[in-house]
Amino acid sequence: MKARRRALLLILPVFALLSASCNQRPKWTGFGRSSGAAVPETSSNSIPVASETGDVGSSEPGLDLVWKRYRAFEDGLVTGLALNKATFCQELGKQSCIDKVHLTFLGGNDPFEAGLYERAQTPTSITAVAVDRVVLYACSQRLEMDRVAASAAVVFKYFPLSGTPTSDQLKLQATDLYHRFLARDPEAAEITVIQSLSNKGLAADKLALMMCYSIGTSAENILL
Amino acid sequence: MIKSNRRDALKSFGGLAVLGLTGNAANLLAQAQGKKYIFTICAAGGANIADCFLAQSTGAAAYDNMPTINGSPLRAAPVLSNSIKGVINLGNGYAQETFLKKFAADTLVMTAEVSSVNHNVAGKRAVTGDNANQGRTLPEAIAMAYGQGLPLANLMLAGGGYSQNGDDITVPDQYRAQVVADPLMFAFATHGYKGISKLAGEAEMKIGRDLRQQLEAASRLHTQFQGGRAFESYIKNRDSVVEMLEKGDTVTKLMLLDPATNELEKYGFKVSADINLVREKFQNLSTDIFEARLALAFLATKNGLSNAVTISPSNTPLIASRGTPNSPIAFDWSHVDHRGAQNAMWSYILKGVDGLIDLLKATDIDGDPGKGKMWSQSLIYIATEFGRDKVKSGGSGHNLNNGVVMVSPLLNGNKIFGGIDPETALTYGFIGDTGAPDKTKMMKERDIYGVIAQAMGLSYMGRGSYKAVVRTT
Numbered sequence: 028m029k030a031r032r033r034a035l036l037l038i039l040p041v042f043a044l045l046s047a048s049c050n051q052r053p054k055w056t057g058f059g060r061s062s063g064a065a066v067p068e069t070s071s072n073s074i075p076v077a078s079e080t081g082d083v084g085s086s087e088p089g090l091d092l093v094w095k096r097y098r099a100f101e102d103g104l105v106t107g108l109a110l111n112k113a114t115f116c117q118e119l120g121k122q123s124c125i126d127k128v129h130l131t132f133l134g135g136n137d138p139f140e141a142g143l144y145e146r147a148q149t150p151t152s153i154t155a156v157a158v159d160r161v162v163l164y165a166c167s168q169r170l171e172m173d174r175v176a177a178s179a180a181v182v183f184k185y186f187p188l189s190g191t192p193t194s195d196q197l198k199l200q201a202t203d204l205y206h207r208f209l210a211r212d213p214e215a216a217e218i219t220v221i222q223s224l225s226n227k228g229l230a231a232d233k234l235a236l237m238m239c240y241s242i243g244t245s246a247e248n249i250l251l
Numbered sequence: 252m253i254k255s256n257r258r259d260a261l262k263s264f265g266g267l268a269v270l271g272l273t274g275n276a277a278n279l280l281a282q283a284q285g286k287k288y289i290f291t292i293c294a295a296g297g298a299n300i301a302d303c304f305l306a307q308s309t310g311a312a313a314y315d316n317m318p319t320i321n322g323s324p325l326r327a328a329p330v331l332s333n334s335i336k337g338v339i340n341l342g343n344g345y346a347q348e349t350f351l352k353k354f355a356a357d358t359l360v361m362t363a364e365v366s367s368v369n370h371n372v373a374g375k376r377a378v379t380g381d382n383a384n385q386g387r388t389l390p391e392a393i394a395m396a397y398g399q400g401l402p403l404a405n406l407m408l409a410g411g412g413y414s415q416n417g418d419d420i421t422v423p424d425q426y427r428a429q430v431v432a433d434p435l436m437f438a439f440a441t442h443g444y445k446g447i448s449k450l451a452g453e454a455e456m457k458i459g460r461d462l463r464q465q466l467e468a469a470s471r472l473h474t475q476f477q478g479g480r481a482f483e484s485y486i487k488n489r490d491s492v493v494e495m496l497e498k499g500d501t502v503t504k505l506m507l508l509d510p511a512t513n514e515l516e517k518y519g520f521k522v523s524a525d526i527n528l529v530r531e532k533f534q535n536l537s538t539d540i541f542e543a544r545l546a547l548a549f550l551a552t553k554n555g556l557s558n559a560v561t562i563s564p565s566n567t568p569l570i571a572s573r574g575t576p577n578s579p580i581a582f583d584w585s586h587v588d589h590r591g592a593q594n595a596m597w598s599y600i601l602k603g604v605d606g607l608i609d610l611l612k613a614t615d616i617d618g619d620p621g622k623g624k625m626w627s628q629s630l631i632y633i634a635t636e637f638g639r640d641k642v643k644s645g646g647s648g649h650n651l652n653n654g655v656v657m658v659s660p661l662l663n664g665n666k667i668f669g670g671i672d673p674e675t676a677l678t679y680g681f682i683g684d685t686g687a688p689d690k691t692k693m694m695k696e697r698d699i700y701g702v703i704a705q706a707m708g709l710s711y712m713g714r715g716s717y718k719a720v721v722r723t724t
Contacts, residue, residue, distance in 0.1 A: 092481045118439045119446075119513055128436045140540070141432040142295070142410025142566050144371070149481055151429050152403060155489035156496065159443030167448035216469035220462065227458050233450045237459035240451070245463055246485055247472045 092250040094150055096134030101125045104162065104243070107207035108169040109181050116164040124164065129157035150249065158244050166239035170232060182207065182239075188232040194222045200235065204242045286616055287397040287707050288552050288629040289389060290607065291378060293413045293563035294600050296370070296582030298635040299647075300654035301676040302328055302593035303347060304360045305667065312641040312676035318348040323355045324667050330598065333591040340574025342595035345602035354608060355665050358658045361702060361720065362669025362678035364693040365637050368649035370583070373636035374412025378561070380700020384711045386418030389632070389700060390559035393707055394426040398558040402495045403429050406551050408544040409563035413634065424484045425492070428561070434543040435508055435536075438520075441501035443493055446518035464490075496556075504554045507546055509537055525550060532606030540565045541577070545603050549610045552625065555617055564599060576602075585639050589647040593639070604631055604658065630659035632703055641676035652677050655699055661706040663722045669694060686719025 095103070105112045116124035125133065132153040136143040173180035174188050185200040186192035192200070201221040205213040213221070224234055242248070301312045306328040308317050314328050327347035334341050351358065366381055367373040378388040387395075390405045398404030407414050407428035416427055431437045444451045451459070467473050467486075476482040496502075503521045507529070510522050523529075529549060533542035541564040551557040568575035577599045578584035584592035611629050616622035638653025654669065669681045670688040680692030683701075702717045704710075 092476055092479065094481070118436060119508075119515075119518055122436060127433060128439055131430050131432045132440055137432045138410075140565065140567065142563065143414060143430060143432060144411060145415060147430060148416070149424070150485050150488070151427065152425060152488045152492045153429055153440050155485065156440055156443050156493050159493070160439070160447065163444055163447045163451055167450065170450070214469060214471070217466050220465045220469055223465075224458075224462060229455065229458060233455050236448065236450050237455055237462060240459045241463035241466055245467050245470070246482060247467070247470055250472075250476070250481060250485060 094134055095249055095251055096146070097125050097130060098135075100133060100158075100161070100249070103208065103248070104165040108165050108239075110165055110168060115168050116161050118160075124157075124161050129161065132157040133161070154249075155244075158249060159240075162243035162248075163236075163240055166236055166243060170236050170239070174232070183235050186231060186235075188235060190231050192225065192231055192234065194225065197222050197225060197238075201238060201242070204239055208243050208248050209245075285397075285622070286558060286628055287393065288611075288625060289393045289559050289703070289707065290548060290629065290631045291390060291409075291413070291559075291561040292600060292604055292631060292633045293374070293377075293409045293411070293561065294582055294596065294633050294635040295374070295409075295411060295413070295563050295566070296580055296592075296596070296635075297585060297637050297639050297649055298582045298596065298600070298633070298653075299585070299589075299593050299639040299641075299650075300360060300362070300656070300678065301638070301641055301671065302590070303597045304351070304358070304656060305362075305654060305671045305676075305678065306347075307671065307673045307676060310672075310674040310676055312643055313673075318346070320348065320351050320355070323351060323665050325351055325355055325358060325360065325665065327351055328594060328597070331590060331594045333588075333595050335568070335575070335578065335588075335591070339568075339570060341576075341578055341591055342574070343576035343598050343602055345598040345605070347597060347601060350601045350605055353605065354658055357660050357662065357664040358656065359662050359664050359720065360654050360656055360667045360669075361699060362654035362667075362671070362680060362694055363696065363699055364652050364678070365696055366651070368637050368651060370636050371412040374634075375415050376412075376696045377634040377636060377699070378413055379417050379696075380698075381696040382418060383697035383700040383713070384419075384704065384709075385421075387422060388415075388417040388428075389703055390428065390561055391417050391419070391422050391426050392704065392709055392711075394557075394559040395422065396707070396709055398426065401556055401558055402492045402499075402501075403551060403556045404558055405429060406548065406557040406560045407431065408434055408548060409561045411563070412636070413561055413563060424488070431547070434540065434547040437547060438502045438505040438507065441496040441505060443497060445497075445502055446520055499554075499556075501554070501556060505547060505550050505556075507536060507543060507550075512537075523550060525553070528610065532610055533603075535569075538571075539569050539576070541599070541603055542606075545607050549607060549614075553610075553614055562603075564596070564603075582635070582639075585647045587646050589639060589642050590644060600633060604633070607631070608658065627660055630657065630661055630703060630706055632657050632699075654678050657703070659706060661722055662702075663720055668720055682719070683715050683717040684719060 118124060118128045122128050130137060134146055136146045138144050169182050173183040186196040198218050201213055201218060205211060304325040306314050306317060306326045316329050318327050318329060320327055330344055330346050365373055367376060379386060384392055394404035405426055405428050407430040414428060414430055444456050504523055506520060506523045529546040533546045536542040536546045544562045548560040548562050564577055564581055566580050568577055568579050578592045578595050582592055582596045611626040612624055614625045616625050633656040638650045640647040640650050668686055669678055671678045679690045680694040681688050701715045702720045704714055705717050706721045
């Protein structure tokens, strides 16, 4: 009994010390700052400043979202829609969307030709346009491949692209697209929104394309 | 750094203080004065002022056969016969003298001694004035003051330290640099759906985008991250900037690709209506990225998309049968061949600026003759990281001592602010209020920033007074 009490007396202060040091550990407050780095001093004008390299720290809510940059974004589309990485998106049929035309807007950089040594820290004004184009290219190409493949279609297989989809078919197609892009089941509310598409008077192929586009370009597919 | 003259500081800030205007309110006041444009030309690699408009005929860095420039204190180095290792002809043959003959009245040199010889750090300090204005870069500050409502106010056609965001994290995202790697293809990034699928026209995209908005509103991500800067900024840009760019047919206005060698029509695109205008000045824009960037800079400002554009030459030589106009790694080729790099690169930069000024002089602001020519409200800042060792031959290292060139009708041109010791080719400073040279003084990055800010009508705490440098009408 005495031995147990002595052991407790020894352990408790150590535990208390450990606990105190854990409480002093800096908290993660967003990307752009290395873990454990000191919070930048504020200037005399109370403007937060950052390092010479442009890394910025902030404790604002929402900054802990991670930008799915060009390669992860591309991989998601290529894998999700079973596309050819080399050809699924080419401006004017010849210039790679990901590796060239939209590279910097999708979070990449070009050190050799453009002297861009750093990547943008956050999505820029143009990022959303680049996302729109790349996803639309991907969805269009998959749609045309599935149109040709008919019964062997890979993605757009839940309703005929020349017919009128039922609510259940829309639900099945939407669920598949949510799995492919966002790796989750759609919420009931999201299914309801998708099903309301049938009132828009769109042809089935256009409807399929817009479903693909809207899920593939949703903020959830860009900011994780 | 110049100490603020108390009376001048009171004049600058007193009025705003009385009105209770600070920060953004002051910017609004500046904007009320009208549109202003800044073009920062990055003479990347260390452009030495003693090899340009402060060239000397005697001393450590003397030139032979200097041309005579009548009616100007500015000097010009002669065009030299340069080559890369005696194998590839180097330079475009453009004479510094030509530039001064055309633009001396609006051109000034301001001497300075900078604080870093690290390319990246010095490049950034060249545009932040070593954090003179809360860490804002000049393009950020001028975009905030005069670029409100412009979808791409701060267009970045450059790299290295010049292209980095400033350290003031309160700068709204729409005034941050929009970095563009490929100027010829940039137009494609201004339209979300044109030329992709016959199934995705304006009506279908409206339905698709509405659907996306509804799906997002129903998602857990929206509930969880609504109000966060990254999320809100992305959504705001997508919903406003994209629409602005598409409705303004920006994709056509900025299209620089040659229809003869690109199947623009097949994909539903058209070339810019101004293509012949920019081609006349930038004949090599299809192959020369610097010329393409200058052309894009002009089109973006002319069409009301941007008011702060940063442009740099390529680090890669444009080798053709006749040689290359630019040296490898731009001015930094001076390590290998100081005179060759400086002489060729100054010609390369000045020829580009010459073309840009001609276009700005010929173009009305917003296409409205009542607003005057774009040039009347423009400032061109030829920024560089640092100077080079003051030598006549061989290679040179980085040197803090230098000076910069600015060209603008808003500046008191045809002058040298500061001076140069002909024997050492080292520069010295001046008194901001009077412009009198002062051999005991060195201007710093924050003084360069301050001069430009004052010329552009921007005030901030701690800005010096540079009355002598700014043109008063």
